[in-house]
Amino acid sequence: MAGTxxxxxxxxxxxxxxxxxxxxxxxxxxxxxxxxxFRPVGLNNWQFTLLMAVTAxxxxxxxxxxxxxxxxxxxxxxxxxxxxxxxxxxxRVDAQDRRIRRSALTAEGxxxxxxxxxxxxxVNDAVGGSLRPEQLASLNAALETIAQA
Amino acid sequence: MAGTxxxxxxxxxxxxxxxxxxxxxxxxxxxxxxxxxFRPVGLNNWQFTLLMAVTAxxxxxxxxxxxxxxxxxxxxxxxxxxxxxxxxxxxRVDAQDRRIRRSALTAEGxxxxxxxxxxxxxVNDAVGGSLRPEQLASLNAALETIAQA
DNA sequence: GACTATTGGGTGGATATACACCTAATAGAG
DNA sequence: CTCTATTAGGTGTATATCCACCCAATAGTC
Numbered sequence: 001m002a003g004t005x006x007x008x009x010x011x012x013x014x015x016x017x018x019x020x021x022x023x024x025x026x027x028x029x030x031x032x033x034x035x036x037x038f039r040p041v042g043l044n045n046w047q048f049t050l051l052m053a054v055t056a057x058x059x060x061x062x063x064x065x066x067x068x069x070x071x072x073x074x075x076x077x078x079x080x081x082x083x084x085x086x087x088x089x090x091x092r093v094d095a096q097d098r099r100i101r102r103s104a105l106t107a108e109g110x111x112x113x114x115x116x117x118x119x120x121x122x123v124n125d126a127v128g129g130s131l132r133p134e135q136l137a138s139l140n141a142a143l144e145t146i147a148q149a
Numbered sequence: 150m151a152g153t154x155x156x157x158x159x160x161x162x163x164x165x166x167x168x169x170x171x172x173x174x175x176x177x178x179x180x181x182x183x184x185x186x187f188r189p190v191g192l193n194n195w196q197f198t199l200l201m202a203v204t205a206x207x208x209x210x211x212x213x214x215x216x217x218x219x220x221x222x223x224x225x226x227x228x229x230x231x232x233x234x235x236x237x238x239x240x241r242v243d244a245q246d247r248r249i250r251r252s253a254l255t256a257e258g259x260x261x262x263x264x265x266x267x268x269x270x271x272v273n274d275a276v277g278g279s280l281r282p283e284q285l286a287s288l289n290a291a292l293e294t295i296a297q298a
Numbered sequence: 299g300a301c302t303a304t305t306g307g308g309t310g311g312a313t314a315t316a317c318a319c320c321t322a323a324t325a326g327a328g
Numbered sequence: 329c330t331c332t333a334t335t336a337g338g339t340g341t342a343t344a345t346c347c348a349c350c351c352a353a354t355a356g357t358c
Contacts, residue, residue, distance in 0.1 A: 008266045015205055018269070019276050020183040021198045025219040026292040027176035028315080033298060034169040035316085046344075049170045056164055062307065070174040072346050077308065079344075099306040099353045117157045120167070127168050127295060135291050142288040143175040145279055149182060177345080184346085193346095195314075211337065221316050226338065231313075248323045248336040304355070314344065325334070 023146070030127060037123040041115045048120065050079055051105065051113045054089055059102035061094075070147055088112055172295070179276060186272040190264045197269065199228055200254065200262045203238055208251035210243075219296055237261055 015021075034045035043051070053065045060068070066076035080103060083089045088109035094100035105113065128136050164170075183194035192200070202214045209217070215225035229252060232238045237258035243249035254262065277285050 008263065009270050011201065011204055014266065014269060015201055017273065017277075018198065018201070019273055020179050020194050021201075021218070022289060022292045022296070023172070023176050023179050024195065024198070026295040027172050028219050029296045029298055030169050030172050032316080044343085045169050046173065049167065049173070052160065052164055052167070052170075055160055063305090069170070070177050071344090073306085074308075074347080075345050082343075097306085097354070101307075114157065117163065120163060121158050124166065124168055127298065128166075130294055130298065131291050135287055138284055138287040139291040140171060142280055142284050143171045146175040146276060147171070147178045149178055149276065149279065181346080193313085212335090220314090222336085223317080223338075224315050228314075246324070246336085250337075300358090302355100302357080304353100306353080307351085309348105309350075311347085311349105313346085316343090317341085318339100319341105320339075321337085323334100323336080325332100327332080328330085 037119045054103045061100050186268045203252045
């Protein structure tokens with residue numbers, strides 16, 4: 001309408017084109033789907049991701065895990081502690097540099113992760129399958145671009 | 150490697166192709182960008198989205214807002230209460246059906262939202278501009294598909 | 299070796315999110 | 329009109345997330 005600042009975008013435009021809202025909405029939805037899939041093995045989606053990150057390298061540090069997942073370091077600290085309390089991972093001080101704490105899966109953690117992998121593939125295939133192959137590839141590239149900002 | 154269960158996906162494959170992890174990573178990154186943009190006006194990204202949802206319809210209910218944003222109803226309740234405490238919105242019981250609570254922006258809420266709109270456009274354009282136009286369109290479609298699951 | 303800067307990490311607080319469970323108001327069946 | 333089902337919503341709990349601030353260990357300088 002006239003009378004409002006012409007420099008301001010209309011509310012309809014914002015609601016339609018807000019990337020933040022779209023990504024957050026999708027994030028909640030996909031997180032819930034993976035939570036449901038992992039519930040029988042007692043994990044949620046980020047715990048699965050964290051277990052994966054712990055196994056990805058040899059004894060990754062808190063900082064390495066946080067950087068890899070793009071989360072705040074203190075968030076990684078607190079989430080790792082929960083997995084540690086449940087006995088799925090171990091954190092131990094590095095021998096050379098005593099500031100550093102390195103993570104590793106316990107035997108139980110490996111078992112839980114193995115049990116989760118089949119469920120992961122099912123739900124990941126299901127979600128990916130709802131997109132056309134070229135759309136999935138484009139989505140991955142776009143998400144990576146956004147994540148690196 | 151041979152020796153592991155052939156039915157299990159390799160850890161490398163999982164790390165590379167996990168849609169949940171990618172979406173969550175992008176969600177954290179973009180949320181942080183919008184948080185930074187809105188910080189000068191005292192909002193964060195979801196508060197902005199919530200204010201937008203409150204103005205989108207005439208006096209939307211808690212359920213309507215939660216459905217529109219794909220968030221849990223109880224999450225909407227608690228987030229709305231924070232905006233209410235700050236005096237940015239008002240919740241009032243519907244005259245016809247006293248179970249229903251309808252939301253509306255206060256004058257201060259409108260001012261804050263107006264101040265945020267310019268910042269929104271800057272950061273939304275910046276993020277969208279890092280993608281090619283057809284990639285952005287494809288991203289929007291893919292995110293909507295995922296959100297509707 | 300002492301002083302300072304850098305780095306790895308933790309704590310406390312505010313808010314974000316969802317689940318299990320609950321209350322209150324309305325709607326519908328008889 | 330009463331009883332029950334449905335619907336709108338809230339509370340408590342556990343965990344997720346980030347920020348401001350802190351501590352301890354190492355590295356670098358002299």
